[in-house]
Amino acid sequence: MQLTISIRDRAANRMPTGDPWDARSLEWSMAAPPPEWNFATIPQVGGLDVFYVCKRNGGAYRPADHYRDIKMPTPTACGVIIGLPAGACSFGLVWRIWWMAALFLAVAIVTLIARSFMREMTRIIPAATVEAVDRRWLAQAAAARPISRQLDQSPSNEGLAQWTA
Amino acid sequence: MDSVAGPQRRHVGLNLSDHPQEVRDVESDVFGFWVFFMSAAVLFALLFAVYGTMPAATVGAPGPLQMFKIGAAFIETLLLLTSSFPFGLASIALKRDVRAARLVLWLVVTPALGIAFLAMEGQDFATMAADHGAHDRSRFLSAFFVLVGMHGLHVTIDAIWTIVMLVQLSIFGRDRSVKLNLIRLSLFWHFLDIVWIAIFSVVYLQGLIQ
Numbered sequence A: 001m002q003l004t005i006s007i008r009d010r011a012a013n014r015m016p017t018g019d020p021w022d023a024r025s026l027e028w029s030m031a032a033p034p035p036e037w038n039f040a041t042i043p044q045v046g047g048l049d050v051f052y053v054c055k056r057n058g059g060a061y062r063p064a065d066h067y068r069d070i071k072m073p074t075p076t077a078c079g080v081i082i083g084l085p086a087g088a089c090s091f092g093l094v095w096r097i098w099w100m101a102a103l104f105l106a107v108a109i110v111t112l113i114a115r116s117f118m119r120e121m122t123r124i125i126p127a128a129t130v131e132a133v134d135r136r137w138l139a140q141a142a143a144a145r146p147i148s149r150q151l152d153q154s155p156s157n158e159g160l161a162q163w164t165a
Numbered sequence B: 001m002d003s004v005a006g007p008q009r010r011h012v013g014l015n016l017s018d019h020p021q022e023v024r025d026v027e028s029d030v031f032g033f034w035v036f037f038m039s040a041a042v043l044f045a046l047l048f049a050v051y052g053t054m055p056a057a058t059v060g061a062p063g064p065l066q067m068f069k070i071g072a073a074f075i076e077t078l079l080l081l082t083s084s085f086p087f088g089l090a091s092i093a094l095k096r097d098v099r100a101a102r103l104v105l106w107l108v109v110t111p112a113l114g115i116a117f118l119a120m121e122g123q124d125f126a127t128m129a130a131d132h133g134a135h136d137r138s139r140f141l142s143a144f145f146v147l148v149g150m151h152g153l154h155v156t157i158d159a160i161w162t163i164v165m166l167v168q169l170s171i172f173g174r175d176r177s178v179k180l181n182l183i184r185l186s187l188f189w190h191f192l193d194i195v196w197i198a199i200f201s202v203v204y205l206q207g208l209i210q
Helices: A002-008 A050-056 A078-094 A098-116 A127-143 B020-052 B070-096 B100-130 B139-172 B176-208
Strands: A070-073 A122-125
Touching (some): A078 A098, B020 B176
């Protein structure tokens, strides 16, 4: 039910800037939903509540000086194709359904071996792409209307919190 | 001999390029594998601890003196420990040899010895089971089969892994990933030999002391 409501009302509840309630820690300092590489540049942490402090000293929502290439793993379904059959194999072992245990163990092992034949396990996201995505989000954040804590439940919350010193 | 320098000296089985990124990647990958098989070491330590409490728990079923045959255990030991030697030669061939044939030869001999070991061990297990010594007969036998069987399972996986590596060698040649997997496989192979030395001493020799 929670999933259904979340999906049904997702348009009204969207808050792309990512910080709906003047949050304190770094996971709120990126877009919602975040890009697959999460942080455009690796954040430097000098204390507790970095994001909270950054917002107050003007360090938040700024482009980085240098964007770098980001190495990401290539998408793969192997984890699921190993994990689910491994679960089914364990079920078969617990309840002594031997054909089930043997079959799904074989599926998991064959997938594991097939995976070892794959090359190109990572791909590079060019710095230009990272920069473009980050700047698009920053522009969106700059255009967003800050929302006060009193109104943070309302659909007008775009994910940019109003903060006071 | 003199041509080996720098990063190559540190990774004995690998003829790496001098690219610092490659050396760093290899270091973290091989370290990750050490962490993994240290967890296997913890598993074996626990199984040894359980086994250590069980020699007297035979509840009327045959005990170590009736079950173990020192001759067979000795030949199994020879087979398995010998299999580390061709893998050592394979590591040297991987590092120095320009021809792949010698590497392939040693990578065939190694699992062949491992499979011979497994065949003998399987026959031992079958004889024991037929001789009133099945795994569910007593706590001692359960502990014995889970400890020695776990080692046998690891050797089986290693043998399969070696055969997969032979196929990869024929497809990819000695690319970085193949070299890295061979170095990890050799670590694991030698590790299982060490575990077997403990099994031979603690399980078989100690079991047969009057």
